[in-house]
Amino acid sequence: SSGINAEWPLRPGLTEDSYNSFILLQDKLHQNIGRERSLVSIGTHDLDTIQGPFKYHALPPPEIKFQPLNQDTVMTAPQMFDIFRKNYLKPYLQIIESSPVYPLITDVNGTVLSLPPVINGNHSKISLSTRNIFIEVTAKDRKKAGIVLDTICGAFSEYCTTPHTIEAVEIVQADGSTFSSPKMGSRIEEYDSAELCLKSGIKTATPEQLADLLTKMCLRASVAGEKLKVEIGPTRHDILHQCDVEEDIAIAYGYNNIPQVLPDLYTIAVEQDVNKLSDSVREELARCGFTEVLTFSLCSRDDVSVNLRIPEAVGGAVQISNPKTFEFQVVRTTLLPGMLKTASCNRNMPLPLKLFEVSDIVVKDTLTETGTKNYRYVCALFAGKTSGFEVVHGLLDRVMLMLDVKDYHIQQTSDPMFFPGRGADIILGTKKIGHLGILHPEVLEKFDVTLPCSVLEFNLDPFV
Amino acid sequence: AVVSTQSGHYGRDENGPTIFRAVEETTDVVKDVLSNIQSKNPVPDKSVQDLKKRKLISSSVTKFYSVSKGEGFRTDIEKPEADLTADMLQDGTWKSKNFKDYNFTAKGAPVVGGCLHPLLKVRTEFRRIFLDMGFTEMPTNQFVENGFWNFDALFQPQQHPARDAHDTFFISDPQMTPKEAFPPGYLEKVIEVHEKGGYGSTGYNYDWKIEEAQKNILRTHTTAVSTRMLYKLGQQEKFVPTKLFSIDRVFRNETLDATHLAEFHQIEGLIADRNLSLGHLIGVLHAFFKKLGLEKLKFKPAYNPYTEPSMEIFSYHPGLKKWVEVGNSGIFRPEMLLPMGLPRDVNVIAWGLSLERPTMIKYGINNIRELIGPKVNLNMVQANPICRLDKN
16 A cells, blocks of 8 residues: 555654644634534543543533633633633524523533533543543534544544554443444445546546545455445545545546537527626717726615715615624615716826716615616715716716717705705606716715816616 | 164164264155156156155146037027927928937836726626626626525525624615515425425425524625526526526625735626536636636536535646636526426536735735725726736
């Protein structure tokens, strides 16, 4: 066989490296498949310090008394939880804290091995001189518990005096039935050899070569006529389907050795109308002397309501739960906040400032699957020594001309976002599709903009 | 002993007060030089410097010109013209006017115009590459997705870390998609393959919860849209092979830093056809990245919950002179495709990359906030050159 070094079998027992590796594997398993210990929790103990049979039961917190790992004194569960609330164990307390009883694993003498999923007892702590290890896994998901235990046993049993020796444990369940743990089971799967190399694109491999490649990947395989018999061991819980085996074949062969070939599929491309039109409108706006900006879809609740002098507008916005900061509270219902923030941050630019953006906004909509809907909006802003209202009005006329639209007009509005007497709705046919006007000074103040601004914003979807 | 003065003309006995003549004749060197200068005789430069220092002489420069009438001699005053005007053309006076020299070393007048955003210029290029290769654009104008189409339909298990509040933005209002919105027959098949397996799979063997699928989120990838498109494809009477792409915004609730924002743009391409293999995927990737000027590609094994095999794509960047990761790719899992009704021999090869990363590499931008958001310097936007992805 290949790859075995001269020191095999390894010196039995844990070295500092293998001990650290043992701890690290438990941490990783806790984090990933254990979902931060909420699904699976592992406890490893020095078997020589404890005595079976062991009991997995539960007690009211004040009745639990032991010396937790790395603490100096015996204390009750409530006492130790008070300490843990201030350190790295804090996130795990909530998994059981609301229960009237906490889980406990004790040995025949009442010595506490662990209080899953929070902490082990100091008594059975593992050290470099440990010669026998007891592993207990508690979980809310039996399958995942099995995977975790198989993984630990598979990884560390090689350090045993007789490598890969694991002593099974008989578990008696609450109903009296028993089973043996760990499973460490293997299964034999049969695959069609010709099929197996299709997905990897390795057309030239013989069944013997495929068997060889799989064995290299620790999936022991042998040829059986037209089929390949593959042994899938307890360390390969990732093999769910034939495609998992196919990937291993490709990896063993080497991705960079696979011959490349182009699919001979003739297709004619089709664009999304809304994107094609958006790109054309963007180019027209740039031709009119406006500079494009690209701003964030998420903003604060105030940005789409109070700061625009329309407090009730927040009701139509999609809300994010548990945002980290104010900037992630809602999905924007208008492109104005981003536009105004850009104007505010670019005070040193020569005037007038002429900006535009063509992008999606999102609003609540009870008629759709998710209860939300995207709309493609066009927004433009003029900021200068004077408000430039006639400029954005002219821009609207120009864009309508480019969209080949004649059936529109603007109509004065008393929308509080605009300076009194200087705001108008844009009506296409009989429907309002947008608005334009000089922004109210209070809006400018909220966004820290020191110049008068005129804005134009309308929905592009009716033109698609 | 004799002590003499500095000039050497006089001497004095060291011991006595008497001063006596030390030389017969004295020479007044300064007077001689001054006489010579006055007589316009040549004198050594050093002497001249000395006398200047002592302010005994000063130099004055007298310039002489000999002047004669030039070609343009005139007795009236004329100002030279800066520019040719319409009036001059009209009355023909351009023939007799003098024109000032033009300063060719100065820059021209700055052109004030509009311009497009750098990231979106790159987006346009990527769109063009896909269209050139015959890919049809997917409708991605839907930021809010539900767990079902973003995760479950892709065979991503419900207890997977990516479905955590750490990584995903959950929506509090509207919080859930109604169960009735999920296609009934298909929903059952998805639940079955997660819980028990089937279609040749062992499944995940856990208790699937409808509430997790109903939760509304901001989509974490545009693969949610690809999934919906593949489902529609699988529901068709007759399977028609297809090439699809999308470039649009996705949202991740991760830790923010200089190169990561909560929202960015994902580029995704996929091909669904019979008997596609990694060989085809590698071939398509070579063709795609060649259009970006990247001809050398290497592939490394990777993991995605919904593709198997999966490959990370690396390319040798000629400008940076090193291998950089340029994308992720794979073949969708059968557990995802078969419940959709796609034929067993149909494989879907797919790949994706972010739009921001190649843009930042191309334009040498280190902080993503200089590229997207309100803090972008508009001068940078206006000075940003034409996007030529294949020229480095």
